Amino acid sequence: MALFKSHLNTKVMNQPLSEALNKLMSLYQSRKHPLDYHNLYQLVVMVVLSAQDSDKHINQLAPSFFETYPTFETLSLAQPEDLHSYLNSVRNFGNKCIWLTKIAAIEKALENLPLDLPSLVQLPGIGRKSANVILREAGRPAEGIIVDLHVLRVAPRIGIAEGSQPEKVEQQLMRLISKERWGEIGMAISFLGREVCRPTNPKCEVCVMNAVCCFYNGTHPDNRIFSDPSLFD
Numbered sequence: 481m482a483l484f485k486s487h488l489n490t491k492v493m494n495q496p497l498s499e500a501l502n503k504l505m506s507l508y509q510s511r512k513h514p515l516d517y518h519n520l521y522q523l524v525v526m527v528v529l530s531a532q533d534s535d536k537h538i539n540q541l542a543p544s545f546f547e548t549y550p551t552f553e554t555l556s557l558a559q560p561e562d563l564h565s566y567l568n569s570v571r572n573f574g575n576k577c578i579w580l581t582k583i584a585a586i587e588k589a590l591e592n593l594p595l596d597l598p599s600l601v602q603l604p605g606i607g608r609k610s611a612n613v614i615l616r617e618a619g620r621p622a623e624g625i626i627v628d629l630h631v632l633r634v635a636p637r638i639g640i641a642e643g644s645q646p647e648k649v650e651q652q653l654m655r656l657i658s659k660e661r662w663g664e665i666g667m668a669i670s671f672l673g674r675e676v677c678r679p680t681n682p683k684c685e686v687c688v689m690n691a692v693c694c695f696y697n698g699t700h701p702d703n704r705i706f707s708d709p710s711l712f713d
């Protein structure tokens with residue numbers, strides 16, 4: 481049974497696409513996540529805050545938050561309302577304050593934070609994308625592939641996934657890409673989306689994926705991704 485509809489990149493297991501993915505990964509290999517965190521506690525807090533908000537915004541407000549709440553221990557003593565004055569410019573801050581205080585109450589200390597995907601996604605406010613980010617930044621073996629808004633835009637353009645549901649796109653990528661690449665490929669595609677494959681005016685001429693990209697090579701029939709870029713940024 482064919483895994484994908486015919487417009488998807490059937491060259492995925494072929495040499496050119498494999499080489500292009502290797503090139504992409506080596507370009508961004510081990511590059512730190514754009515969230516400006518200094519330890520895993522800060523990363524967890526910032527990953528929760530950055531959902532549906534921008535990394536830049538979270539980087540701006542994080543220092544004053546961490547001055548008051550530098551550890552899980554200090555955060556575990558807070559009520560959600562105590563965090564509002566620091567975080568009220570964050571999208572969905574009410575729920576995020578509840579989630580952060582709950583996570584802190586559960587973990588109480590950084591050494592209690594579980595570093596495996598099934599346990600991380602049990603924590604409030606942490607889905608698969610966030611858990612995959614935490615595992616990558618912690619240097620743990622990948623158990624999935626990071627699929628953020630950039631990956632949701634870029635992977636269908638390349639032709640290695642389709643649809644707009646992150647978990648479905650992740651499953652497609654996990655079936656197509658060998659496990660040893662899982663830890664880096666999601667962030668590599670995300671960095672490509674941030675720097676090269678922007679919603680409008682993607683820099684295809686300088687893109688390392690252009691030789692195999694379905695969109696660039698005119699084999700992708702879906703131009704909607706350019707007609708409504710606000711959906712993807």
Ligand code: SF4
Nearest residue numbers: 677682684687693696
């Ligand atoms: S070739 Fe163009 S459309 Fe394809 S991934 Fe690169 S920048 Fe995006």
